[in-house]
Amino acid sequence: MSRRMPADRHGDLLDWLYERGKRRAAGVPEFDVERTISRAYAARDAGAVNFWSVLSPAERSAFESAARIQVFAPGTALMREGEQADEVMVILDGWAKVCLDEDGRERFITERGPGDLIGERGTVPGNVRSATMIARGTVRALVMTTEDYTAFIADCPGVPDLVKKQTYDRPTGRP
Amino acid sequence: MPQAPYSDAESLFRAVHTELMRVAYALLGNHADTEDAAQDSFFKLVTAWHRVGGLPTPGEQRAYLVRIVINEALHILRYPHKRWERLGVDADPASWESLDEQVQAKADLRLLWKAIGELPGMRRDVVALRAAGYEYGEIAESLGVKVSTVRSHISYARKQLSRTVARDWERARG
Numbered sequence: 001m002s003r004r005m006p007a008d009r010h011g012d013l014l015d016w017l018y019e020r021g022k023r024r025a026a027g028v029p030e031f032d033v034e035r036t037i038s039r040a041y042a043a044r045d046a047g048a049v050n051f052w053s054v055l056s057p058a059e060r061s062a063f064e065s066a067a068r069i070q071v072f073a074p075g076t077a078l079m080r081e082g083e084q085a086d087e088v089m090v091i092l093d094g095w096a097k098v099c100l101d102e103d104g105r106e107r108f109i110t111e112r113g114p115g116d117l118i119g120e121r122g123t124v125p126g127n128v129r130s131a132t133m134i135a136r137g138t139v140r141a142l143v144m145t146t147e148d149y150t151a152f153i154a155d156c157p158g159v160p161d162l163v164k165k166q167t168y169d170r171p172t173g174r175p
Numbered sequence: 176m177p178q179a180p181y182s183d184a185e186s187l188f189r190a191v192h193t194e195l196m197r198v199a200y201a202l203l204g205n206h207a208d209t210e211d212a213a214q215d216s217f218f219k220l221v222t223a224w225h226r227v228g229g230l231p232t233p234g235e236q237r238a239y240l241v242r243i244v245i246n247e248a249l250h251i252l253r254y255p256h257k258r259w260e261r262l263g264v265d266a267d268p269a270s271w272e273s274l275d276e277q278v279q280a281k282a283d284l285r286l287l288w289k290a291i292g293e294l295p296g297m298r299r300d301v302v303a304l305r306a307a308g309y310e311y312g313e314i315a316e317s318l319g320v321k322v323s324t325v326r327s328h329i330s331y332a333r334k335q336l337s338r339t340v341a342r343d344w345e346r347a348r349g
Contacts, residue, residue: 021201022308
């Protein structure tokens with residue numbers, strides 16, 4: 001079987017892919033399942049991008065009145081991996097990096113900025129943070145307890161189902 | 176394989192992990208994309224757990240998860256975004272006559288994956304597992320369908336693919 005794609009023999013395309021897939025399957029490298037799971041949780045704990053923008057003006061003021069404003073100096077942690085998760089935050093200004101400690105080395109997962117909701121995994125009782133978030137510059141955020149957030153989101157038609165589902169359907173365990 | 180269904184997303188994912196990696200790697204051909212596909216699949220599994228958790232047998236749960244990973248892999252193959260360079264023309268570079276040929280092959284491959292991605296539900300997944308190097312019996316077991324079903328999906332898919340891909344390739348080349 002040729003390694004070249006059979007560009008002029010259309011009927012053989014699937015056979016070509018099959019041979020290629022078989023060759024690759026014979027040499028699958030090692031993957032660490034626990035690492036995959038922690039990264040997926042960390043990405044999720046990084047929360048919903050543009051959360052703020054999907055809220056209606058009324059929902060925003062409801063959120064604001066249940067929350068307090070907190071300012072984080074550059075380099076300080078908004079939340080830390082392994083800590084009890086009892087608050088969620090919406091970033092108003094500034095950027096935070098989301099990272100994981102992998103065998104003492106910091107692994108960058110993603111970044112969150114204005115309008116993003118973070119720490120939303122905390123809405124499962126007894127859960128702990130699956131990632132650390134560090135302020136890149138000064139970060140100003142609206143901080144709300146997870147109880148208030150759960151109540152808020154429950155009757156919030158402006159919040160897409162996806163965000164709500166993330167709140168209710170996750171397992172409570174931690175990798 | 177346990178008879179009772181898996182009670183949480185993590186144990187299902189751990190149990191099926193080796194197979195997921197085999198499928199994703201065979202389709203994607205590189206470590207980084209495979210890991211991305213696995214991570215996104217776990218994420219999807221957790222999000223869909225209200226459905227997957229209620230499936231009556233572990234076999235059906237495994238099939239569901241395999242179909243999630245196929246979906247993620249096809250997504251990466253169809254919409255390469257920044258990954259254009261990693262699209263996975265895995266031939267030994269020395270065997271390519273020219274850069275043009277490589278670029279053309281990548282464009283052709285993307286059209287092929289697009290055509291596969293547009294096949295109807297189960298047929299798409301049967302073809303994806305075949306492309307991952309699976310035998311008919313393995314596909315049947317993995318997706319929880321009969322071997323005869325696999326055979327007929329592949330036979331129809333061959334015809335469909337050769338038609339659409341021939342058309343798309345000609346159109347792309349003007």
